[in-house]
Amino acid sequence: MKRRARVFGHDITLDEIHPGSYFSLDEDILIQGLMEGVEPGFHETVEKEDIIVAGRYFGMGSGRESGAWAMKLAGIDMVVAESFSRYMFRNCVNNGIWPIEFEGILEHVSEGDMLEIHPKKGKMILEDGTELTFKKFPNWIIELIEENKVKEDK
Amino acid sequence: MRTIPEKILGGEVDDYVTKSVDRVMLHDGNTPLIFEDMEGEDIWNPEKVTSVVDHFCPPSTTERAGFVKRLREFVEEKGIVDHVEFQGICHQIMCEGRALPGEVVAGIDSHSTMYGAVGAFGIGFGASDTVEILKKGETWLKVPETVKVEITKESTGTDLALKMLKKIRYDGNYKFLEFVDRVGLNMDARMTISNMAAETGAKAAVFPPDEVTREYLSEFGISGDIPFPGSSKTCDNIRISAEEPLIALPHKPYNVEKVSSVEGKSIDQVFIGSCASGRMTDLRKAANVLKGKRIHPDVRLLVSPASKRIMMKALDEGIIEELVRAGAVILNTSCGPCPGIDKGLMAEGERCLTTQNRNYAGRMGKGKIFIANSEVCALSAVQGVISLPEGDL
Incomplete structure (x- = not known):
């Protein structure tokens, strides 16, 4: 299935992904905070199954899981970045979101591109049909992600 | 090994x-x-x-x-x-x-x-x-x-x-x-x-x-x-090693330059506190600068000791009194303005100089955050602009 890429730059921090002022257990407030520190109004344009694409060190700074929660609530279950902060990686895994590492991804993808990604196979097909491969996740991480995706979807 | x-x-x-x-x-x-x-x-x-x-x-x-x-x-x-x-x-x-x-x-x-x-x-x-x-x-x-x-x-x-x-x-x-x-x-x-x-x-x-x-x-x-x-x-x-006072410019903590490179930039708020630097060493340095002075009328100075234990020590040493006399608002011991959660947020376009650890966009409201040591913070609160203390660190 092809999905729309929403592209961000390098060094996007958690305070940009989800500013502390949107910390809440109210789902509407949580969603409103998504990407608000870097692209105000993102929550109005994001659609279920969009893919977040970012550069180096996605999610540095705070470990607040509300960022991953907001993504989950918005229907995002894949993030492709050149690298992740250790908090963002773990918080994605724990919320059933695939944290896919791909060196140089920003050179291949532009805002709005339609991508086809097979996270378990380590395969990605770009808008122009180019096929790229990335390092597969260890099986126990795949199990954790799938288990958490089911748990959250309940 | x-x-x-x-x-x-x-x-x-x-x-x-x-x-x-x-x-x-x-x-x-x-x-x-x-x-x-x-x-x-x-x-x-x-x-x-x-x-x-x-x-x-x-x-x-x-x-x-x-x-x-x-x-x-x-x-x-x-x-x-x-x-x-x-x-x-x-x-x-x-x-x-x-x-x-x-x-x-x-x-x-x-x-x-x-x-x-x-x-x-x-x-x-x-x-x-x-x-x-x-x-x-x-x-x-x-x-x-x-x-x-x-x-x-x-x-x-x-x-x-x-x-x-x-x-x-x-x-x-x-x-x-x-x-x-x-x-x-x-x-x-x-x-x-x-x-x-x-x-x-x-x-x-x-x-x-x-x-x-x-x-x-x-x-x-x-x-x-x-x-x-x-x-x-x-x-x-x-x-x-640090040969002279440094400052992190918005919006990344690694965006570090010498304080001298931004001397004179006006500020609206100064915050001395947080888990990064709200301890006795930080408060003493600030009080030393502020003793007998008044902060600039265009600046609000917020101070929050990192724990009750530190607050008590600062009271015993007379630091809190000096800070209040200089015009500081003493906040209770807490995360305070740093994460932008319960108090001390900035309006759009404002600048805060602080001892805290983070200056990311989206933190502490809508403004821009600069990070420096408590002495630079205190002196800048008096001058109303980012200022460099004289002498060695």
């Missing part, structure tokens, strides 16, 4: 290991995210858990008041005895006789690296990881690579931390920072540095215990042998 993480966590660099934790820190800011998942679940050892209310402190909305109330009930239900409400910032509370050398301490907050100042392997976790840790007393970890950070010249904790961020940027991500302190920094400075090590992305950041650690812990009645597995084998080594 193995590295400190290999000795403490077991395994070798890049191995995934399952590791038991010695202690857990919870705070009101993130713990509401785990209430639902912890329903009906027991904590593996409630005596090993400390719960702190420091973010919604006191709460500014009824929803947040509800979180604090719910945390109180949670603590009661789960048998947690060590609940610390409105008495200080969680990381400071943990470093006041709770986190101990050689222990693995899991905190529900990214600045848990600060426990490295007292020789503990402090690691931050998100909410879901914390749920698993509370249930089982263990978690999975990747054994990190070690980078030695050698401190070669005495300076303030903030300036050394900023120099470290300038050099390492985000390349501490997933790594372990082992400090080699050649100058015998005091515990306040060590806490600033191990706290701000979180800004490199480090998993943990430790000053191997020495005489300074021993003396500090004795203030809390902790004495005797300090168990710690020595130093790491040869590894990457970064040297840091």
Whole structure:
């Protein structure tokens, strides 16, 4: 299935992904905070199954899981970045979101591109049909992600 | 010879290991995210858990008041005895006789690296990881690579931390920072540095215990042998020193320049406090500058000591009175304006100069955040513009 890429730059921090002022257990407030520190109004344009694409060190700074929660609530279950902060990686895994590492991804993808990604196979097909491969996740991480995706979807 | 993480966590660099934790820190800011998942679940050892209310402190909305109330009930239900409400910032509370050398301490907050100042392997976790840790007393970890950070010249904790961020940027991500302190920094400075090590992305950041650690812990009645597995084998080594005051410009803590490069820039707010730098060393330096002076009429100065213990000391030393006379607003001990949660936010277009650890966009409201040591902050509050103190650091 092809999905729309929403592209961000390098060094996007958690305070940009989800500013502390949107910390809440109210789902509407949580969603409103998504990407608000870097692209105000993102929550109005994001659609279920969009893919977040970012550069180096996605999610540095705070470990607040509300960022991953907001993504989950918005229907995002894949993030492709050149690298992740250790908090963002773990918080994605724990919320059933695939944290896919791909060196140089920003050179291949532009805002709005339609991508086809097979996270378990380590395969990605770009808008122009180019096929790229990335390092597969260890099986126990795949199990954790799938288990958490089911748990959250309940 | 193995590295400190290999000795403490077991395994070798890049191995995934399952590791038991010695202690857990919870705070009101993130713990509401785990209430639902912890329903009906027991904590593996409630005596090993400390719960702190420091973010919604006191709460500014009824929803947040509800979180604090719910945390109180949670603590009661789960048998947690060590609940610390409105008495200080969680990381400071943990470093006041709770986190101990050689222990693995899991905190529900990214600045848990600060426990490295007292020789503990402090690691931050998100909410879901914390749920698993509370249930089982263990978690999975990747054994990190070690980078030695050698401190070669005495300076303030903030300036050394900023120099470290300038050099390492985000390349501490997933790594372990082992400090080699050649100058015998005091515990306040060590806490600033191990706290701000979180800004490199480090998993943990430790000053191997020495005489300074021993003396500090004795203030809390902790004495005797300090168990710690020595130093790491040869590894990457970064040297840091700060020849003159530094400043982190918006919106990244590693965006560090000399204060002199932005002297004269007007500011609207100054905040001295936070878990990074709200301790006696920081407050004394600020009070020294502010004694007998008045802050600039266009600037609001907010000060928040990092714990009640520090607040009491500052009262005893007359520091609080000097700060108030100079025009400072003294906030209670809490996270305060730093995370932009309960007080001290900025309007669009405003600038704040602060001793805190983060200046990311979206933090502390809509304005721009600059980070510098407390002396630079205090002097700038008087001048109304970013100012450079005369003389040595």
